[in-house]
Amino acid sequence: MLSTVVDDFYDGGGSKDEQLHLIQLVEKWNGVSATDFTSEKVEIIFTALRNTVNELGEKAFKWQRRDITSHIVQIWVTLIKSMMIEGEWLEKKTIPTINEYNTNAYVSFALGPIVLRALYLVGHYLSEDAVRSSEYHNLFRLMSTCGRNLNDIQGFKKDKKTGKLNGVSLLMIHDPAVSTKEEAMRKLTACIDSSRSGLMELILKKNGSVVPRACKDLFWDMCRVVHLFYVSNDGYTSAQQMVGYVNYVLFIPLQLPEEM
Template identity: 35%
Template structure:
């Protein structure tokens, strides 16, 4: 019964949030974009689950194509973009620059997640970890290569955020200055944030400890 209660609670929470999101009919145009991002994310998650079930080991390129989307940045960032006071047109959302910014932050965060989560995921029996796939290809050079990929993606992302382009600067800053890329580095660059006692303690302090306001 424990598993049934957990499943029921998770599903009830998810459906409540989705129901509230669609209640406001004024958001129809916005939800059409977010729907697409959610569908892409779920398809990629399903693909990764099928790889696990069939014990299929994808190529690194196959893995990254799914991995940058299954991290959910598309669904989370694009929803925030509609509420920062900038008018978003079809041209902006569909522009190649947006796709490139999304790809770079996804690449950076996917590899950081894999680098720090490889031991934890190995214990869970997961085979489709990007670091493992690189290791199969480049053997002892994979450690240096994985960090090079992360640093390269981060530099390219920063250049795109800082330069003028089709996407308004406040929108691009969601990927960088609004803590998306920076938080990912804080969470994963030196340790696995999911299993780090120090990180867990910091999160608990933010949530549970009262703020001390200066007098």
């Protein structure tokens, strides 16, 4: 929910000065006081971020025996900056290259504050070396790439109406082998399949792996969630359908054939 609020803030909900100021405050983090806020919007969002991150830091200390707050703050800084880049592209009508878009888009999909922070709470020690490893980064990149491409496919019509570029439209612009949205979507689907396979390969890897298996499983679980979320449309605009899925998982008893 907090990621959505921040995304809306950088998607026209805040002024350019407010957006820059929020980044500066999150980068500063320690020592921010009431006199530092230039608007009520910035104060509300920063306060919510600070309370959420500090609460998580306290809970994670039980398992990690160290302060992981600075890492969670950096996750938010990276996410917010990626959101601002997308906002600037839209404002200036900039058409990024496919590589520029992909490098930024998997971060702005906003799974960092959801999955990466949860890794500290699954009951396994996650070392600094593991967090800085290429394995950790690639697990996050592949999971997020699946989500972003699924989002771009299902959100193409909506993004086109609002003037936003996404992976589908950029392929139609830049890729000489792509001339229709159907061709672009097929290419993104192939990328999703490749990313999902790469993710599973990393999860199953034992030799040389520094990320605990229980932590790696979270990346796969979220990959499954985003596939469900975008199975037929954009889950954000299909709240009733999402509630139905939740009810099936949590409340509606599983019905087995009588002979079983």
